[in-house]
Amino acid sequence: MSLPDRIDPRPPRRIYRWDLDKTYLQTEFDSFRDILRTAFQKAHEKQAVPGASALIRELSANGDSRLCIVSGSPRQMRSVLEEKLKLDGVVWDEFVLKDNVGNLMRGRFRALRGQVGYKLPAILESRALAPLEAEEVLFGDDAEADAFIYSLYADMVAGRVDERVLSQILSQAAVYPDEVERVHAAWKKISVADPVRRIFIHLDRLTPPAHFADYGPRVVPIFNYFQAALVLLADGHLTAPQVIKVAVEMVQTAGHNIITLSNSFQDLLRRGLPLQQAAAALVQALEGPNALLQALRPMPDIISAFTKRLAALGTEPAPPPARAVDYLAMLHHALPRTHKARKPPPA
Amino acid sequence: MAIKPVTIAFDVMGSDHGPAEVIRGAAQLSLESPHIHALLVGDRAVIDDVLATTRHSGERISVQHASGFIAMDEKPGEALARKTDASVSVAARLVAEGEADALVSAGNTGACVLACARHFQLLPGVRRAALAAVYPTRMRHGGKEDPFSLILDVGATVEATADDLVTFAVMGAAYARIISRNELPKVALLSNGTESTKGPRHVVEAHAKISGLPGMQFLGNVEGVDIPKGTADVVVTDGFVGNVCLKMLEGVHETVFELAQYAHKESLRWRAGLAMLAGGIQRIKDITDWEQYGGAPVLGFDRIFIKAHGRSHARAIANAGKIAAKAAANELGKSIQQGLAR
Numbered sequence: 147m148s149l150p151d152r153i154d155p156r157p158p159r160r161i162y163r164w165d166l167d168k169t170y171l172q173t174e175f176d177s178f179r180d181i182l183r184t185a186f187q188k189a190h191e192k193q194a195v196p197g198a199s200a201l202i203r204e205l206s207a208n209g210d211s212r213l214c215i216v217s218g219s220p221r222q223m224r225s226v227l228e229e230k231l232k233l234d235g236v237v238w239d240e241f242v243l244k245d246n247v248g249n250l251m252r253g254r255f256r257a258l259r260g261q262v263g264y265k266l267p268a269i270l271e272s273r274a275l276a277p278l279e280a281e282e283v284l285f286g287d288d289a290e291a292d293a294f295i296y297s298l299y300a301d302m303v304a305g306r307v308d309e310r311v312l313s314q315i316l317s318q319a320a321v322y323p324d325e326v327e328r329v330h331a332a333w334k335k336i337s338v339a340d341p342v343r344r345i346f347i348h349l350d351r352l353t354p355p356a357h358f359a360d361y362g363p364r365v366v367p368i369f370n371y372f373q374a375a376l377v378l379l380a381d382g383h384l385t386a387p388q389v390i391k392v393a394v395e396m397v398q399t400a401g402h403n404i405i406t407l408s409n410s411f412q413d414l415l416r417r418g419l420p421l422q423q424a425a426a427a428l429v430q431a432l433e434g435p436n437a438l439l440q441a442l443r444p445m446p447d448i449i450s451a452f453t454k455r456l457a458a459l460g461t462e463p464a465p466p467p468a469r470a471v472d473y474l475a476m477l478h479h480a481l482p483r484t485h486k487a488r489k490p491p492p493a
Numbered sequence: 494m495a496i497k498p499v500t501i502a503f504d505v506m507g508s509d510h511g512p513a514e515v516i517r518g519a520a521q522l523s524l525e526s527p528h529i530h531a532l533l534v535g536d537r538a539v540i541d542d543v544l545a546t547t548r549h550s551g552e553r554i555s556v557q558h559a560s561g562f563i564a565m566d567e568k569p570g571e572a573l574a575r576k577t578d579a580s581v582s583v584a585a586r587l588v589a590e591g592e593a594d595a596l597v598s599a600g601n602t603g604a605c606v607l608a609c610a611r612h613f614q615l616l617p618g619v620r621r622a623a624l625a626a627v628y629p630t631r632m633r634h635g636g637k638e639d640p641f642s643l644i645l646d647v648g649a650t651v652e653a654t655a656d657d658l659v660t661f662a663v664m665g666a667a668y669a670r671i672i673s674r675n676e677l678p679k680v681a682l683l684s685n686g687t688e689s690t691k692g693p694r695h696v697v698e699a700h701a702k703i704s705g706l707p708g709m710q711f712l713g714n715v716e717g718v719d720i721p722k723g724t725a726d727v728v729v730t731d732g733f734v735g736n737v738c739l740k741m742l743e744g745v746h747e748t749v750f751e752l753a754q755y756a757h758k759e760s761l762r763w764r765a766g767l768a769m770l771a772g773g774i775q776r777i778k779d780i781t782d783w784e785q786y787g788g789a790p791v792l793g794f795d796r797i798f799i800k801a802h803g804r805s806h807a808r809a810i811a812n813a814g815k816i817a818a819k820a821a822a823n824e825l826g827k828s829i830q831q832g833l834a835r
Contacts, residue, residue, distance in 0.1 A: 349551075352524065356545035369551040405498055405530050406552040413551035416541050454592070459537060460558040 157277045158239075159210040160383065161341075162202070163269060163296075166217035166227065168287040168350040170198045185220075189229035195348060196400030197371030197392045199234035204388040205378070206237060212276075214240040216268045218261060218290070221245055242268050256320045259482040261291045263321035269299050270332035278337050283383065284345045285374070288353040288367070293345065294479040297361045297471050300342035302333055307473070315473055319480045343381060346374045355417060360476060362469045366419065372396055373410050380424040386431035389424075404451045412455035425456060496528040499818040502593035503810070505535035506562030506580040507600030509803040512536065513543050515599060518810020520549035525811065527553070529818045532593045534559050534584040557592075559583040562600070565803060569603035573611070581605055585612040588796050595797035595817035597788065599805045605798065606649055606791055613794035616826060618833040622793035623661045624649040624732070624800065625668065626739050629746075630723025635675030642723050643669055644683075646732040647739045649791065653731035655698035658682065662703050662711070663832035664792035665727035671823040672816060673726070677710045681725035683734060684714040699729075708832075787812030790820065792829065797821050 167173035172193040174180035205211055213236070219227060221243040231238060244264055249257040257263060286292025298315065301307045316326050345365045347358060355367045368374050375392040378384045396402040415421055429452060481488040505515040512535055519531035530553045533540050537558040544554065561576035563569065573582060581598055588596045589612040598605045606624065615622065623646035630642045645665050650657060662680050669678035682700055684692035689700050691714055703711050715724050720738060730738070753774065756763040767774070787809050788801035797820045801813040
């Protein structure tokens with residue numbers, strides 16, 4: 147038996163940060179009844195968003211990444227949530243849950259609904275411990291303020307946000323002073339780099355994609371995780387066979403079919419994501435021997451559906467232009483969804 | 494059992510309200526009916542702009558770019574010949590090629606029917622296609638208690654023969670069976686008297702032929718007064734008479750509401766009276782709200798085409814899509830063929 151050439155864990159090349167509710171789990175918490183039901187659900191009763199566990203498994207299969215989960219679920223749910231993740235074959239490196247009981251006991255009612263004061267320090271503290279060169283991909287949803295918090299985090303780490311803007315944001319988001327202190331303390335420890343490659347927003351509430359346009363092309367709203375897998379294929383995080391595995395899980399567990407998958411693919415193309423090469427790689431992978439897919443659907447149908455959706459568009463779309471994010475203009479995005487100052491997304 | 498997915502091609506261009514209403518209608522459909530997929534045919538840039546700001550399910554919508562469209566005031570034949578990439582033409586071709594199961598358009602009726610005629614085949618036994626229309630009636634119809642009846646033809650075949658009228662009766666009955674869940678729809682011929690001998694020769698001849706059709710609940714002749722009453726579930730006539738009737742019904746409807754508006758302005762007493770009748774007036778408006786029915790079919794082709802009203806808003810377009818999906822899922826064409834074979 148040969149000895150490994152190193153005994154300390156290899157530093158991660160990539161960090162994947164996930165939210166849990168509505169991003170990984172199909173959770174309802176729109177009413178008090180929903181919250182109660184969610185609190186008492188057993189691990190096997192919880193449903194993952196189709197394709198999410200397959201995507202996480204494929205991303206970690208590359209062996210050089212970390213999975214960091216920061217969820218707004220209460221700490222009391224840790225055991226059931228961990229059991230659910232284990233049932234799905236998901237292995238995590240960090241798992242942070244919100245101290246809702248603590249907040250309640252201390253009368254910090256704003257912290258119960260507020261996300262900025264909870265998530266921003268948590269991910270900044272995590273980043274402070276990460277290697278400088280580790281790039282990141284973040285996953286959130288459209289139910290709360292994920293797009294805002296993740297973009298702000300990315301721009302803070304990259305040195306594109308100044309103290310004045312940050313102070314205004316934290317003040318408007320009604321963040322408690324100790325949380326403000328944590329944000330500043332963690333931020334100071336982070337060396338300036340530009341690690342965040344993508345921010346995926348799962349459109350659980352089917353918010354129109356244009357709602358996120360002001361965050362620029364780094365934020366990609368997705369209707370499902372096949373779309374995330376396609377973008378990650380184009381970005382070099384996944385291979386075409388890995389994308390196919392995500393699609394297979396969605397077909398087998400959630401009733402997706404060749405129409406929903408090819409429509410999802412075309413939807414991204416129409417939004418200007420440069421997926422032409424990824425599509426070619428996918429078609430090539432589909433043409434090879436793949437017993438799982440052969441059993442699922444005849445190969446020519448799949449290839450033809452993707453090719454047709456590609457051809458239907460005529461000229462290649464221009465990618466959306468990169469832009470600086472005006473956080474002060476979008477401060478209402480940082481507020482909880484039920485806050486009166488939060489503007490609703492377009493109908 | 495999982496419902497079979499159905500794809501509906503929407504010609505998004507050429508309606509009175511522009512493409513946005515049709516796109517919003519398809520977006521609404523993508524949220525309401527998980528088994529229906531919308532294939533939007535038209536100017537891609539316009540479609541993408543509207544979709545980006547509208548709640549929809551991206552998994553259930555795809556787009557086919559078409560650079561041209563036929564306006565309402567264009568001559569159908571000439572325009573279709575000149576604009577080979579017109580959205581209605583491209584959409585009809587996609588349906589013919591099996592890319593979609595049915596077509597919905599709120600555009601130029603003539604161009605729609607002509608595009609269908611060019612890309613679809615007439616069903617065996619059908620000599621002329623018929624444009625049907627739904628109209629509000631006093632009586633309810635079928636298992637769904639629809640407040641609408643079907644009248645056909647309303648303009649596709651101006652001069653129909655007796656055999657054409659028989660075909661229309663079979664097609665209208667098949668449509669009512671599927672869409673209104675009306676197992677044995679009451680079918681009638683429109684004439685100037687209820688007696689079997691009344692009317693022009695082709696109507697008298699058709700009366701005799703339809704009477705002998707097995708499996709048909711034929712009421713015989715009805716008069717114009719029976720149309721709004723809803724005596725029959727399906728009223729059969731030729732395109733010329735049908736079109737005149739339909740326009741007159743629309744005119745009466747508009748006039749009634751104009752008179753109510755006039756009364757509202759004219760005197761305080763009348764206004765008070767109208768206020769007391771508000772509930773009833775709203776009920777009439779609901780009953781005669783054609784948007785809840787979405788559109789009407791062109792019958793006789795081997796593919797399904799639902800013509801939505803040119804003034805359709807998103808809700809009417811979504812409903813037209815649902816009707817098209819229902820007709821496709823229940824194989825309307827096969828049902829008509831079975832009726833004709835009897």
